[in-house]
Amino acid sequence: MAKRQRFVALLAILSLATAACGTSASPSPSVAPSTAASPAASAAASAAPSPAPSAAAVESYPRNETLYTTGTMWGPPSDASYNPLDPNPEMGTVGLVYETLFLYDPIADTFTPWLAESGTWTDATTYTIKTRSGVTWSDGQPFSAADVAFTIGLAKLKAVGSNIWNYVTDATATDDSTVVVKFSNPAYQEWAQWTYNSPILPQHIWAAKANEDILKDKNPNGVGTGPYMYKTAAQDRMVYVKNDNWWAKTALNIDVQPKYIVDIVNGANNIALGLLMQGGIDLSNNFLPGVATLVDKGYVSTYYKQAPYMLSANTAWLATNDAKKPMDDAAFRQAIAWSINVPDIVNKVYGNIVKAADPTGLLPTWSKYVDTAQRDALGFKYDPAKAASILAAAGYKKGGDGFYTNKDGSPLKLTVVVPTGWSDWEAARDVIIASLKAAGINAEAKIADYNARTAALQKGDFDLAVVNDVQLGSTPWTYYDFMFRQPLQDPAAKNRNYGSFSNADAWALVQQLDKTQVSDVAGMQAITSKLQKISLTDMPIIPLWYNGAWSQVSNAAWTNWPSDGGLHVYPVTWNGYWQMSAIKMLTEIKLVTK
Amino acid sequence: MRGYFGRKLLIYALTFVAAATIDWLIPRFMPGNPVQALLSRSHVTPEALPALQAYYNSLFGLDQPIFQQYLNFWSSLLHGDLGRSVYLSGSPVTQVIMGALPYTVALLIPAILLSWWAGNKFGAIAARRKWLDNAFLPVGYILTATPYMWLGIVIAWVLGTVFEVFPISGGYSYALEPSLTWTFIGSLASHWVMPFASLFLVGFGGWAIGMRNMIIYELDADYSRYLTSLGAPSSLVRRYAYRNALLPQVTGLALQLGVIVAGALVTEIVFAYPGIGKLLLAAVQNQDYFLLQGIFLFVIIGVLIANFLVDIAYVFVDPRTRVGMRGGPA
Numbered sequence: 001m002a003k004r005q006r007f008v009a010l011l012a013i014l015s016l017a018t019a020a021c022g023t024s025a026s027p028s029p030s031v032a033p034s035t036a037a038s039p040a041a042s043a044a045a046s047a048a049p050s051p052a053p054s055a056a057a058v059e060s061y062p063r064n065e066t067l068y069t070t071g072t073m074w075g076p077p078s079d080a081s082y083n084p085l086d087p088n089p090e091m092g093t094v095g096l097v098y099e100t101l102f103l104y105d106p107i108a109d110t111f112t113p114w115l116a117e118s119g120t121w122t123d124a125t126t127y128t129i130k131t132r133s134g135v136t137w138s139d140g141q142p143f144s145a146a147d148v149a150f151t152i153g154l155a156k157l158k159a160v161g162s163n164i165w166n167y168v169t170d171a172t173a174t175d176d177s178t179v180v181v182k183f184s185n186p187a188y189q190e191w192a193q194w195t196y197n198s199p200i201l202p203q204h205i206w207a208a209k210a211n212e213d214i215l216k217d218k219n220p221n222g223v224g225t226g227p228y229m230y231k232t233a234a235q236d237r238m239v240y241v242k243n244d245n246w247w248a249k250t251a252l253n254i255d256v257q258p259k260y261i262v263d264i265v266n267g268a269n270n271i272a273l274g275l276l277m278q279g280g281i282d283l284s285n286n287f288l289p290g291v292a293t294l295v296d297k298g299y300v301s302t303y304y305k306q307a308p309y310m311l312s313a314n315t316a317w318l319a320t321n322d323a324k325k326p327m328d329d330a331a332f333r334q335a336i337a338w339s340i341n342v343p344d345i346v347n348k349v350y351g352n353i354v355k356a357a358d359p360t361g362l363l364p365t366w367s368k369y370v371d372t373a374q375r376d377a378l379g380f381k382y383d384p385a386k387a388a389s390i391l392a393a394a395g396y397k398k399g400g401d402g403f404y405t406n407k408d409g410s411p412l413k414l415t416v417v418v419p420t421g422w423s424d425w426e427a428a429r430d431v432i433i434a435s436l437k438a439a440g441i442n443a444e445a446k447i448a449d450y451n452a453r454t455a456a457l458q459k460g461d462f463d464l465a466v467v468n469d470v471q472l473g474s475t476p477w478t479y480y481d482f483m484f485r486q487p488l489q490d491p492a493a494k495n496r497n498y499g500s501f502s503n504a505d506a507w508a509l510v511q512q513l514d515k516t517q518v519s520d521v522a523g524m525q526a527i528t529s530k531l532q533k534i535s536l537t538d539m540p541i542i543p544l545w546y547n548g549a550w551s552q553v554s555n556a557a558w559t560n561w562p563s564d565g566g567l568h569v570y571p572v573t574w575n576g577y578w579q580m581s582a583i584k585m586l587t588e589i590k591l592v593t594k
Numbered sequence: 595m596r597g598y599f600g601r602k603l604l605i606y607a608l609t610f611v612a613a614a615t616i617d618w619l620i621p622r623f624m625p626g627n628p629v630q631a632l633l634s635r636s637h638v639t640p641e642a643l644p645a646l647q648a649y650y651n652s653l654f655g656l657d658q659p660i661f662q663q664y665l666n667f668w669s670s671l672l673h674g675d676l677g678r679s680v681y682l683s684g685s686p687v688t689q690v691i692m693g694a695l696p697y698t699v700a701l702l703i704p705a706i707l708l709s710w711w712a713g714n715k716f717g718a719i720a721a722r723r724k725w726l727d728n729a730f731l732p733v734g735y736i737l738t739a740t741p742y743m744w745l746g747i748v749i750a751w752v753l754g755t756v757f758e759v760f761p762i763s764g765g766y767s768y769a770l771e772p773s774l775t776w777t778f779i780g781s782l783a784s785h786w787v788m789p790f791a792s793l794f795l796v797g798f799g800g801w802a803i804g805m806r807n808m809i810i811y812e813l814d815a816d817y818s819r820y821l822t823s824l825g826a827p828s829s830l831v832r833r834y835a836y837r838n839a840l841l842p843q844v845t846g847l848a849l850q851l852g853v854i855v856a857g858a859l860v861t862e863i864v865f866a867y868p869g870i871g872k873l874l875l876a877a878v879q880n881q882d883y884f885l886l887q888g889i890f891l892f893v894i895i896g897v898l899i900a901n902f903l904v905d906i907a908y909v910f911v912d913p914r915t916r917v918g919m920r921g922g923p924a
Contacts, residue, residue: 190639235765236764270747449879451630451881452624455630493647
């Protein structure tokens, strides 16, 4: 009897093992043994005779040379892309491995020359880049102006997903350190974004890859100019190792401190928090609800010591579907804006780790563009009484159930959609619904996961939705481009202006803003002031709060982290932030000496 | 014998075709699509978006008519190709799954088999000892009724955070690179203990209760009473009862082994342990048709193989099946 039991168990194991072998042996020539999997498998089967493990030196990352981070990755890094042209490459591909011409500092609102020594508009349609000398690629080849010209040319490929060739007409390296870029009707704001967002690639490697299949290349071991190089990746972590020949050591006299960066795939919140408090990770860019309490008790640190604790990363706003009644009525949208209890969202949902948005919705980085007098005159705040008077003035009446009806008397019930599982947004949605109901506007939640919600936004199949698509960056143009985009895009490819708001004047101003020189701050202020007036009166979107650049650090192994009282840098590893000066965090942190 | 297995195999083949078809269909019924999910996570300029969409649609064959896509699915499946993951930048699904599978298998197979074996033994003993039964029954019910997520978090918190006996996350130390050394294997093992223990505990409670109830039922059955009245020693009666009680447990085990792949989802999330469960979650969230399809195909194949094994096992453990195969009255 016992024998039979064992027999069954043995059979079961055998069958699964053969099933597993069967699949791995099936024809898939490109299957490279993943670094983690094979030893794991052999260790798992260590009961069976296998080559005896040796006591030989094991490769490890000493704690005093390694920075542990988390908050960027959701999938196994061993299968991810390290191709800088991929829309979603692995963390650090741009910024740590590949670098950009400039860095942008979103706190000081300045550009720092990086791979470029300078970039100047020599006339209205000519931009001259002087490239930095003494920079080498990690394979030892020298970096030159030809690489920059090549990279700009690469954007002609559709797969690269760039639009710069809409206004660039030519890019030529005139000598080893000069690139002249010619434009017709240049979009100065977009070009400025390009200079700090687009990684420069080595021509001697990528010239051979330049075709429409360029994105298929996963590109581990990429050759870049940056301070780190890809070392290894497994199922649940990836590792960068320092590039000892980084140009900034001599050129700028700075150097990144950690020899290794181990970035860990996101787990549940309790894991990130547990690791952080044990000193197992140094920097977590996860959203951790209630982290304010831990900061107050001194367990972890954030950029600010008190509220709002975090820097702001993007604006969360309420998109209103203007194709539907009564959201097509600006007065009704105004009433919604005045009725939402944003203070409750900030205090109760977020525990004060976010800030309420300015009525213009412009991020703190763009605060110099806020026309404060105009905003104070036209801006909204939480005031249900004002909402009621706006609705009364616009001719809305309540029905028998105590809720406002459509103007034709038909009952009105709005839906609010946020992606399922975004727990903070779901709680915020509940506050929004409660606020609307308190103001006499009936509303309910519409449940949809991220994809279904995005599809609904694109098809215009929603009433109200919380959206935060515009990220921190150098220009408020991105924000207004999103808000006022015309013509309305094809639903299948819609990624701007979900509410289908239409205002030709506003769109003309947005384009004018795009074509204003970055140095012309007064000109930008004049245009954005007009745009703010339209957004405050017509309410195409309703700004609610600023989502934080979630970042909590441990001072157990590394210290001197960016903070309000110290280094003014976003302590964030997300894609896009390294070139927004977060790289300076790595050159400034200090090892804790025990 | 041949007729018995021939019939079974035919049924399995039909089941496989139907299940694989449903597996192919379901993700495509979800609103949205994987390319949209991929591109909505990055901030592509409106001018470039249609071109990128077209590029990805053709890369993954999503620009073909839906019927053609279905035929493509079968033709590549028969070539052993599960397609490429959209969400993981076009990595071959087979490679992605094979990378995660060892962790899941090494966690679940021992947990399921050991909890089955220990649970059955323990349940059978408990059924015969009043004091043990009284002590164990409530504990067993609590163990099986505990939401697994909660039990996992409590174990992780007590052993990982408070006492720091075991690491709270990862497949092995984040400071190590895989190698065939004792240090690395030790690290693998210590990261394995908590997820394993949590799965074992929950499974153990369930099996033990099942076995205990079955034994009590069997000891009360007519054949047991008859044997006892004939004066057979109680050890003999118990042995017969145990054999009979084991049958439903074998079926249960087969089902457990089949859903192994999906079963570890919660464990892998609570302990941040790599494996198929986490992949599955990401595949659903990103509506990755091919990855989702591939993982479920593993589940389907797993269930079928396990059921087939049980069919074979029944020949050995249940004499009635043998009689049936020879054409006698079942």
